[in-house]
Amino acid sequence: MPSLNFMNGGDPLSLDRIRSVLTRLEDTIIFSLIERAQFAHNPRIYQRGAFKELTDLNFYGSWLEWFLKETESFHAKARRYTSPDEYPFSSDLPEPVLPLLSFPEILYPNKINANPSILSFYTRAIVPRITRRATLALAASKRANGIIGDEEFEDDGNYGSAATIDVEVLQSISKRVHYGKFVSESKFVENPAAFIPHILNPNREALDALITKPEVERKLLLRLQKKAATYAQDFAADGESIVGTKVNGSSKIDVDGVVDLYESYIIPLTKEVEVEYLLHRLDGMSEEEIDKLAKKGLTS
Numbered sequence: 001m002p003s004l005n006f007m008n009g010g011d012p013l014s015l016d017r018i019r020s021v022l023t024r025l026e027d028t029i030i031f032s033l034i035e036r037a038q039f040a041h042n043p044r045i046y047q048r049g050a051f052k053e054l055t056d057l058n059f060y061g062s063w064l065e066w067f068l069k070e071t072e073s074f075h076a077k078a079r080r081y082t083s084p085d086e087y088p089f090s091s092d093l094p095e096p097v098l099p100l101l102s103f104p105e106i107l108y109p110n111k112i113n114a115n116p117s118i119l120s121f122y123t124r125a126i127v128p129r130i131t132r133r134a135t136l137a138l139a140a141s142k143r144a145n146g147i148i149g150d151e152e153f154e155d156d157g158n159y160g161s162a163a164t165i166d167v168e169v170l171q172s173i174s175k176r177v178h179y180g181k182f183v184s185e186s187k188f189v190e191n192p193a194a195f196i197p198h199i200l201n202p203n204r205e206a207l208d209a210l211i212t213k214p215e216v217e218r219k220l221l222l223r224l225q226k227k228a229a230t231y232a233q234d235f236a237a238d239g240e241s242i243v244g245t246k247v248n249g250s251s252k253i254d255v256d257g258v259v260d261l262y263e264s265y266i267i268p269l270t271k272e273v274e275v276e277y278l279l280h281r282l283d284g285m286s287e288e289e290i291d292k293l294a295k296k297g298l299t300s
């Protein structure tokens with residue numbers, strides 16, 4: 001998964017570098033959504049208590065939450081969540097088996113974790129939308145094979161495959177959204193004096209206006225639309241694009257759904273993380289330290 005390499009000595013707060021990571025993460029997110037769209041919605045995997053098997057294991061969350069806990073437990077042992085750009089969805093994870101790497105301290109210490117919001121919009125809005133075509137294709141094939149209840153059209157029984165991909169989508173969206181902290185730190189150190197008054201006298205709207213770059217967002221959405229439309233194509237054996245080809249009567253991914261995911265959820269949540277980070281950027285600092293910081297910004 002694309003990320004900044006914190007150990008190679010480059011400037012981790014270069015806005016161009018951070019934005020290039022965000023751009024590469026678009027590919028990861030689109031490809032994993034294409035994978036998820038192959039399977040039906042499978043709403044059971046998001047409902048607590050839907051699997052008796054889990055209760056027998058003394059696990060009381062949903063099938064997906066169980067997948068997250070198990071996957072993250074393993075990854076935590078490999079010290080994944082000690083990296084400044086990795087955030088787990090579960091808690092009480094095991095300690096790493098390797099000694100900790102000493103990452104440079106780039107971010108101001110904070111406890112911001114947007115994963116509960118990500119899990120909520122992903123399961124409630126994104127999965128139903130991107131799997132609609134797979135669900136319809138399943139309904140058609142089931143009808144062709146005899147009568148079946150409506151509710152079964154959205155359940156293809158691929159609980160393991162669907163949840164495995166859900167974990168991948170969630171981890172890449174989480175990484176993308178939490179990169180907002182690096183974006184924010186980069187913007188703050190570039191011009192602390194502009195931000196400090198709105199942090200001392202907390203003003204979300206003013207901070208939001210300072211971090212918002214409409215032109216960057218406009219270009220991102222255009223690029224995303226083109227990428228999703230390109231990756232949704234099928235290719236013949238000779239590599240020729242098969243324009244308009246459908247899989248099971250539906251194309252590989254709902255392109256507008258991908259754009260909407262960014263426009264309605266990913267960008268707004270990244271901005272929320274940026275603003276929240278700024279609001280805590282001066283926590284615990286003395287007046288002298290803040291004054292010095294403001295002056296540094298004015299003279300640099």
Ligand SMILES: O=C(O)C(=O)C[C@]1(C(=O)O)C=C[C@@H](O)C=C1
Pocket residue numbers: 019022183211212213214216217220266267268270271274
């Ligand atoms: O690139 C930036 O400056 C960001 O803050 C990131 C981002 C985004 O989520 O893509 C968010 C807010 C800006 O309006 C533009 C883009």
